[in-house]
Amino acid sequence: MKFYDCKTAPSPRRARIFIAEKNIAIEHIEVDLRNAEQMGDAFRQINAYCTVPVLELDNGTHLTTTAGIWQYLEAAYPEPALMGTTAEQKGIIADLQWRIETGGFMAMGEYLRNSAPAMKGRALTGTVNYEQIPELAVRGKDRLTHFFDDIDELIGTKPYVAGETFSVADIDLLVVIDFAKWKKITLPKTAVNAWRWYETVSARPSTQSVEPVSR
Numbered sequence: 001m002k003f004y005d006c007k008t009a010p011s012p013r014r015a016r017i018f019i020a021e022k023n024i025a026i027e028h029i030e031v032d033l034r035n036a037e038q039m040g041d042a043f044r045q046i047n048a049y050c051t052v053p054v055l056e057l058d059n060g061t062h063l064t065t066t067a068g069i070w071q072y073l074e075a076a077y078p079e080p081a082l083m084g085t086t087a088e089q090k091g092i093i094a095d096l097q098w099r100i101e102t103g104g105f106m107a108m109g110e111y112l113r114n115s116a117p118a119m120k121g122r123a124l125t126g127t128v129n130y131e132q133i134p135e136l137a138v139r140g141k142d143r144l145t146h147f148f149d150d151i152d153e154l155i156g157t158k159p160y161v162a163g164e165t166f167s168v169a170d171i172d173l174l175v176v177i178d179f180a181k182w183k184k185i186t187l188p189k190t191a192v193n194a195w196r197w198y199e200t201v202s203a204r205p206s207t208q209s210v211e212p213v214s215r
């Protein structure tokens with residue numbers, strides 16, 4: 001298999017941590033997003049949507065979303081389970097991951113892509129150029145701030161987001177917290193549970209890859 005990556009982008013990091021937790025040997029190919037390599041003809045043959053990450057299977061099939069990559073690798077390499085083992089666990093983890101993705105990732109994306117000068121005319125990923133809408137940046141920041149205010153309660157006294165074991169909910173929450181550093185948004189100082197969890201998860205070997213940095 002081949003994994004098309006970008007070490008400074010948040011979405012590939014979600015899949016990269018998953019792969020590391022599974023301890024799967026996969027060839028990593030860096031895609032230069034800074035210079036729009038993903039928009040070139042060569043990469044369009046790999047992913048017509050012009051986004052990363054992409055997982056190329058041995059038979060040539062391309063999985064072009066984090067969700068697709070997760071689902072495939074969880075089924076192909078079930079241990080350690082990162083998406084739950086029982087029906088209840090699977091449901092709880094999927095619930096939490098959805099809330100983190102919509103309340104965190106989508107809000108941050110809305111904020112960043114509608115405000116960053118470098119993303120002028122590229123307010124959405126993909127093949128179509130969309131202009132920035134400043135009002136969406138304001139709304140995205142507000143949504144993200146409310147989400148961060150709720151993280152301490154989301155974690156509570158549990159060792160991990162979904163309970164006793166590390167899961168994709170932890171991956172997504174960690175990545176969105178680091179992603180928000182691009183806009184200098186951090187966990188509240190009073191969020192004791194969240195900071196305890198963050199320090200623990202940040203110390204895992206799988207998360208020691210390059211973090212997103214502002215550019």
